[in-house]
Amino acid sequence: MIGPEQLAPVVRDALDRAGLPDRAPTFERPRQREHGDWSTNVALTLAKPVGRSPRDIAQAIIDHLGTVDGVHEIDVAGPGFINFHVARDALGDVVRQIVTAGAEWGRSQRASGAVNVEFVSANPTGPLHMGHGRQAAVGDALANLLEAVGWDVTREYYFNDAGRQMRLFSDSVTAVSRGEEPPEDGYHGAYISDVVDEIERDGGTDDLGEAAYERILGRITGTLDAMRVHFDVFFGERALHPDGVAKALAALGDHVYTADGATWLRTTSFGDDKDRVLIRSDGEPTYFAADCAYMADKFSRGFDRLIYVLGSDHHGYIKRLEAIADAFGYDRDRIEIVMHQFVNLFRGGAPVRMSKRTGEMVTFDELLEEVGTDAARYTFLRYSRDVPIDFDLEAVVQADRANPVYYVQYSSARIAGIMRTAHEAGLQPSNIDDADLALLDTDAEQELIRVLSTYPEVVALAADERAPQRIARYAERLAEHFHRFYTECQVVGDDRDLSTARYWLVVAARQTLVNALGLLGVTAPERM
RNA sequence: GCGCCCUUAGCUCAGUGGAUUAGAGCAUCUGACUACGGAUCAGAAGGUCGGGGGUUCGAAUCCCUCAGGGCGCGCCA
Numbered sequence: 001m002i003g004p005e006q007l008a009p010v011v012r013d014a015l016d017r018a019g020l021p022d023r024a025p026t027f028e029r030p031r032q033r034e035h036g037d038w039s040t041n042v043a044l045t046l047a048k049p050v051g052r053s054p055r056d057i058a059q060a061i062i063d064h065l066g067t068v069d070g071v072h073e074i075d076v077a078g079p080g081f082i083n084f085h086v087a088r089d090a091l092g093d094v095v096r097q098i099v100t101a102g103a104e105w106g107r108s109q110r111a112s113g114a115v116n117v118e119f120v121s122a123n124p125t126g127p128l129h130m131g132h133g134r135q136a137a138v139g140d141a142l143a144n145l146l147e148a149v150g151w152d153v154t155r156e157y158y159f160n161d162a163g164r165q166m167r168l169f170s171d172s173v174t175a176v177s178r179g180e181e182p183p184e185d186g187y188h189g190a191y192i193s194d195v196v197d198e199i200e201r202d203g204g205t206d207d208l209g210e211a212a213y214e215r216i217l218g219r220i221t222g223t224l225d226a227m228r229v230h231f232d233v234f235f236g237e238r239a240l241h242p243d244g245v246a247k248a249l250a251a252l253g254d255h256v257y258t259a260d261g262a263t264w265l266r267t268t269s270f271g272d273d274k275d276r277v278l279i280r281s282d283g284e285p286t287y288f289a290a291d292c293a294y295m296a297d298k299f300s301r302g303f304d305r306l307i308y309v310l311g312s313d314h315h316g317y318i319k320r321l322e323a324i325a326d327a328f329g330y331d332r333d334r335i336e337i338v339m340h341q342f343v344n345l346f347r348g349g350a351p352v353r354m355s356k357r358t359g360e361m362v363t364f365d366e367l368l369e370e371v372g373t374d375a376a377r378y379t380f381l382r383y384s385r386d387v388p389i390d391f392d393l394e395a396v397v398q399a400d401r402a403n404p405v406y407y408v409q410y411s412s413a414r415i416a417g418i419m420r421t422a423h424e425a426g427l428q429p430s431n432i433d434d435a436d437l438a439l440l441d442t443d444a445e446q447e448l449i450r451v452l453s454t455y456p457e458v459v460a461l462a463a464d465e466r467a468p469q470r471i472a473r474y475a476e477r478l479a480e481h482f483h484r485f486y487t488e489c490q491v492v493g494d495d496r497d498l499s500t501a502r503y504w505l506v507v508a509a510r511q512t513l514v515n516a517l518g519l520l521g522v523t524a525p526e527r528m
Numbered sequence: 529g530c531g532c533c534c535u536u537a538g539c540u541c542a543g544u545g546g547a548u549u550a551g552a553g554c555a556u557c558u559g560a561c562u563a564c565g566g567a568u569c570a571g572a573a574g575g576u577c578g579g580g581g582g583u584u585c586g587a588a589u590c591c592c593u594c595a596g597g598g599c600g601c602g603c604c605a
Contacts, residue, residue, distance in 0.1 A: 031550085041548095054585085080548090165605050262603050273530080274601090277602090286604090287605055312599055314600080315531080315599075316601055382542095384541085386533060386534070388534085390540080401554085407567080424564095491564060506564095528567075
């Protein structure tokens, strides 16, 4: 469909012919449908320098535009906007374009380079919980989006398998295996004895802590599999000791100093609130030291950019991470923190208590089992990262219009239903070039096509803003327009040519829905 | 105390590339089943975009400020 690329040069020519100063016009999608498909405010921006009224300028531009291919109508509106209405028959081309592009529809090469997306990164000392679930969904969808616009993406999971916490975990497991209480500040959950029993049943081990750690990591990857999240790299902190950390400290050079028996990084030089300890006075390196070595490791692997997906409780790390990058001398723009708010669990409007102590905690595994992967992922992804999510176990499985997951998936099932009916009726066109897509001329069809045509813009914006919810909201808008089309237009009918044209429109709608939901990691079911 | 985020319709939330009459779902009210899945559709009603200043021809959107709410500020991990 015609867009800014075609309209901009035409408008510039008109500016020239109208004797107006040259200016690169910007175009936007008007909010109001009556304002057409594209709009430019170029006349408004010229009003001041030219000293004429915006509407007057707009009219002058239009007078010199002449006719524009694919545009049906151009008018001046409001304070001086020039609105372009795309020709109805031009919309058929959109359908053809979508069907031809298939799975590539909406993807682009607007970005390039290698990006590392680190997310979840929960330590394998216990099962994943709700917060990790949102993190998994957001991180994975973000990775999908980045791939869709041309990035070469690596999904990475980092975990601490060294240091004090690891020893504490090991001690806890060992205590439990002897029938004793874990240390006060150790790990107490029921899963500890589960894992211990499991190991003993399988013939024991000579390193219980290690074996338990591996088992829990295995459980976590199992949960992630169920979530359809697959990492390219699982990176254990141990790989950074001692060489990586030593090299990192050396590379940090003058920014490192000793005081009070400890070794510090002068992060305050780079905007942090206080300096951070690298090596404690007892000689033990902190996790912060490992974080430094880890960043250096990532960059050494050739990434152009590092993205850290973090829960809002970690926002204090932003300055710290940026300070590390600065201290190493990396361009700060090459690291990016993508934050998201937390998740509150409800059941039928009542909060579900979450307590590690009492074991009332709902693990993410249990949640997935109860609501399913599609509902979980979709619910985590349809909200802006900036708002906390109230995740209601009942509302999320509710099967009606109130639940957007089902609303969207139902449109997918309906599409599949049409396909089945069409095939039974012998309607199964193989070549879209033979179809007369200009027959798609009802309002419902035209509006559906218009929504379809904006998909690539939505993907680009969602990727740029790291905003997966834009894809979810788009899918809802698409479903809405499809349902209306479904209600008003019979696809499989007596008029063969019309049926064929509508068949292709349905194919295009399905393709777009599949592509959009695919970015979210949600399925487009054929039956429900 | 400092920092980050949030405050938009009765409720839950979009919209924050400045711009033409601020959107959706739920709830409320009125309609649509002799056609491909009514798990749907059409319509009505509902908002001084937390308050107050400012920038701009134009602000939900940018800046300042105040008020509420969430989170974070370790030689913890």
